[in-house]
Amino acid sequence: MGFDIGIDLGTTNSLCAVFRDGQPELIPNVHGSVLTPSVVGVLDDGSMLVGLPAKELRVTHPAQCAWCFKRWMGTNRKIRLGGRDYSAPELSSLILKSLKDDAEAFLKEAVTEAVITVPAYFNDHQRKATKLAAELAGLKVRRIINEPTAAALTYGFHEREAVKKLMVIDLGGGTFDVTLMEIFEGGLEIISTAGESHLGGEDFTNRLVATVLKQLGKEYETAELKTPLLVARLHEECERAKRQLLDAPQSRIRIPNDDGEINEKAVSVLVTREAFAKASKALVDRLKGPIGKVLRDGQVDPTEIDDLILVGGATRMPVVVDFVREFLSAEPLAKFNPDEVVALGAAVQAALISDNAAVSDMVMTDVCPFTLGVELAKEFGNYLEPGYFAPIIHRNTTIPVSKEQIFSTVATNQLEVTINVYQGEARKVKDNLKLGELSVKGIPPGPAGQPFLVRFTYDINGLLEVEACIPETGRKFQTVLTNHAADLTPKEIAAALEKMRKLKFYPRDDVKNKQLVLFCDRVVGEISPHLRESLEGAIDAFERAMSSGDREMFEVARSGLLIVLSSLGIEYESPEAEADQDDNELS
Known part of the structure; x- marks a missing residue:
């Protein structure tokens, strides 16, 4: 085997x-x-x-x-x-x-x-x-x-x-x-x-080396250039002392000569746990x-x-x-x-x-240890400034995961857009790491603000599938970024993508959810004005959840909307409930 x-x-x-x-x-x-x-x-x-x-x-x-x-x-x-x-x-x-x-x-x-x-x-x-x-x-x-x-x-x-x-x-x-x-x-x-x-541990050893050199009136960088053998042997001595301090309250560090030799007459420096802790404080912090x-x-x-x-x-x-x-x-x-x-x-x-x-x-x-997202332009007054980072999958999100967000065009009659994909935590993409890009074409002409959907699906192999969809035409675009994937073969990638397909959640395409939104839109105009704000807030949260592709977020938002409707004395029957009732009447 x-x-x-x-x-x-x-x-x-x-x-x-x-x-x-x-x-x-x-x-x-x-x-x-x-x-x-x-x-x-x-x-x-x-x-x-x-x-x-x-x-x-x-x-x-x-x-x-x-x-x-x-x-x-x-x-x-x-x-x-x-x-x-x-x-x-x-x-x-x-x-x-x-x-x-x-x-x-x-x-x-x-x-x-x-x-x-x-x-x-x-x-x-x-x-x-x-x-x-x-x-x-x-x-x-x-x-x-x-x-x-x-x-x-x-x-x-x-x-x-x-x-x-x-x-x-x-x-x-x-x-x-x-x-x-x-x-x-x-x-x-x-x-x-x-x-x-x-x-890491090397930094603690180097800090001890620098501390000893300072006592000798030397700077670490200068000594490393002028007397590299001394520094190399002193590094070994400091590493030995660092290990001795694991069990002992103090240790002695022998000082080599410029040729890196330690003879019988070599002087030594006493280092205690307390002194080492003081020298290491900045690292510990x-x-x-x-x-x-x-x-x-x-x-x-x-x-x-x-x-x-x-x-x-x-x-x-x-x-x-x-x-x-x-x-x-x-x-x-x-x-x-x-x-x-x-x-x-x-x-x-x-x-x-x-x-x-x-x-x-x-x-x-x-x-996912890093945040994954796209570049967008932000509006400040009368001008747009590109280069900002819009997270789609936040760091420490459990994987595998599939998330979706709505973006929009920034210019009149903009027919295409390039989605630049980044990894990082910075507010601006110049400080993050670019992973790839996806071109989206065939956006219907119109004023700025034409919507398109971007979905990230990320799995435990490090495979990132980026999809974009134009709602008006239903046209979809897709690319697979294998930057993080560990040498997957085409067959393995295909199998991983098939598993990732099952992660995707599209509640906005479900007739039941469309029906609920249409029902709420009608009810908004019928209820008392002072109750309208709470209902509109719940509807907005539901629509945001439908666009997020997050199953848990969607279920919470849907339950919240139904609770608000119920608190207003409005009972909503889903299409399935109505169909069940019709079946009972026929029987």
Whole structure:
């Protein structure tokens, strides 16, 4: 049988796991460790080093090594090694190829497919770069999932009977994610997620390096340029001290010379937990924003959270544990190794995709981590200004989902419009990420304000279907944006679109709903003027709900309208009720 592996492609360390014999299992590398340092090096003869050997080379020859390149994913940044420029996907592919080789040696079978995790707040470019890295390593990506989601899958797999709200706080080597979720009867529902893609354990180490250098009268950037060997060795010393402070109240940092050597006469600097906490305060304060956003988006009070789960090696730091405990007034948990829990969850996800019998009772729902919408022009006085963002699917909306909105033309006799699709949270599209566009033609001539409908349908594969419809003619336009979809084949895309079709909800086309609106339009002119406002408000809410494509919103608005009618002493009988009555009379 073939195996799909789960991979945690980390900033500092990477690791992989496989689901077999009913359990997720970590895969050791050639050195016997499950952690492979995310470091790449080039020797003088041009040969490449990956993982632990490259990490050792970094101490003595930092100019010949690259690390923390996960942070460059989705950018054009390159680093020169051995006379050649490497991009972040190329460097990451070397890590993935190493993991793939280790998995094949461990499983004694070819490995060609994988589930790969990324920070929840990775944007479209960063996710595409991750997929490119996998392709370069000879891996097909079955799915890219968010790291906190993978961590929660590990907990959900082992606690299937639990009913609880969890908050996963994931602070890795270079990224920070927070996800709020709920476990119930084998189901895992993501409620909200947020994060920061440039905050992690490496920043805490670098802050300690900068603090020590400042005591020596040096600036970090200047020292890195003038004495790179000193900084490289000092970084190793600070990383060691940071780990010692996990269990000890203080640690000593030895100061290397300009050549990066530490001799017997080397001076040392004492660092205490308190001093490290003070130096790290600005970094710890940055944790507050994403945590607050997750609570607000999920409309959850901290007291409603049953378990606080710590993920990522950096969450071991007392300064982080103390902050989480104080900020959320709860005791954080780490039932599973924070370094390993994401890879294990990726293996569980691979089992879910493969319909493994051991996870047949598990169901997972995820959320869209970014807002998806279109560009529109806003009217200010007598002029129109383009470039504004109109959300259609808001961040942290449970997926799969289908939403619709009404837009209109901005010029007289405007016959066509280009719908520009964006991802992001900014008010203006220039600060968001463009995903694609759709041309709509054949709009009937007329004054500005001719309506057209735009529908977004988004699924768990990351497939975004964009549709537009001209109500007057019924003509429809459609495009499928596969930016987020993990290497789906045309057949897989077709199957996904068929599933998405079932999500779509068109209450405005239902005769029953048209009948209700017509009935209300007639009643408005018949009731007392001082009662008209409440009825018109309910009708407007109902019509907005019909255009939203949101089934729950529609049902609430319809019930609200019927309640208002009833409160006015007006009874409405739907067409079905009248038909049933006619049938009874005939019988």
